[in-house]
Amino acid sequence: MALLPSYSCSSSSSKGGKYDVFLSFRGEDTRKRFTNHLYTTLKQKGISTFKDDEKLKRGTSITPELLKAIEESRFAMIILSWDYASSKWCLIVLTKIVECMKKTGLVVLPVFHYVDPSDVRNHRGTFAEAFDKHEESFKDNMRNIETWKAALTKVADLAGWDLKDKYESKVIQEIIGRICTELYHKFSSVYEDLVGMDSCVEEMLGSYLGEGLGDVRFVGICGMGGMGKTTLAQEIYRRISGNFEASSFIANIREETKNQGLVSLQKQLLSKILMESEIRIWNVYEGIDVIRNTLHNKKVFIVLDDVDGEQQL
Structure with missing residues (x-):
């Protein structure tokens, strides 16, 4: 019997897309803990993942390459932490992700990193404070603010993972399982x-x-x-x-x-x-x-x- 090569999970890099997963996160909040553990596990499973500090070339303008990576991804993992909305870059990326949901069929998977999903959805607490500051900075361009708010509400309405009262390692395994299952159904099998x-x-x-x-x-x-x-x-x-x-x-x-x-x-x-x-x-x-x-x-x-x-x- 001829033996076929084994692998952990289908990779989009061999099927037309450059990345399987795009990670969106606020670095100061999660980079060294949850995001790092998630990214490491994704790599171990052979899932091609874009993470800004790994993929961006030094000296490259951050916005164009980030936005292009979103368009070339199958999934977007958004780690919504307490200070996520304070970052203009995070909100620009979030808006692009929501846009690609409609245009390219990007699958969006939110993680509520010790924040109440209803606070994210309704822009309360630290999210309200963040938008108050943005409104001060962008008085002449309130359209951006409204677009960012709408994108945040859209993502917060999606089914995802709430880390409150859960083991992070278990949540990461659930995420990996979901992505691998989705990749299996999305791409044709060599045995079909x-x-x-x-x-x-x-x-x-x-x-x-x-x-x-x-x-x-x-x-x-x-x-x-x-x-x-x-x-x-x-x-x-x-x-x-x-x-x-x-x-x-x-x-x-x-x-x-x-x-x-x-x-x-x-x-x-x-x-x-x-x-x-x-x-x-x-x-x-x-x-x-x-x-x-x-x-x-x-x-x-x-x-x-x-x-x-x-x-x-």
Whole structure:
């Protein structure tokens, strides 16, 4: 059976768009914490993301490149923090995002960063204070102010995530899962022409890998060679790996065991989970302990392809 390359989530960069996600945020409020954690996780999942301090070239005029990045993105994540509206640049970007919702079908996903969504929607609290200051600065151009207010109300009306009383890590995983699911539905699959694939995948997800079936699941796909076991496993991995903290698809288990040994496979697994290139393991038993200690408190999805011995599991 021919093995197909594995990946965590479809990327728009190979399908016509330059970025999957555009991040809009007030740097002083969130850059070093929530935004950084979100951006790091997006990168780990292979989701092409525009973040101003990563993508903008030094000396480049900020507005044109930012606005162009929005037009070239599939999703816009707007992190609405307490001081977001005080930034003229944030409001200009926000207005462009709302414009692209209508023109390009940009999907907008707001995050309410410890602010009340109703305060954002109705311009109360710090948002009211911010617009009062803008009105002082733009007395001769109140049209801009009204446009910014309308854009803020529009975004605040959208379904999103409220961080109040929630673990940030859990919210980030929900965001990643939503984006990966949307990307899967938005872009055609390399398996779309395979007869019966969807029904097989749905049966696996519904009967064996769905919600409410326990915390730990061990599922085997068995059968004669050439039946499509690897292809089915690849498609399942593609669809749901984004819902986990970490994921790994390891191919050619039988051949790798014969040629490189189990320690090599253990290193490969940990390298993908930990996103580290150099893993130090000297024997199988040490590897078992490291894997157990590393994964025991994580929500992970691991696929081992072409297993032919219990020792490999």
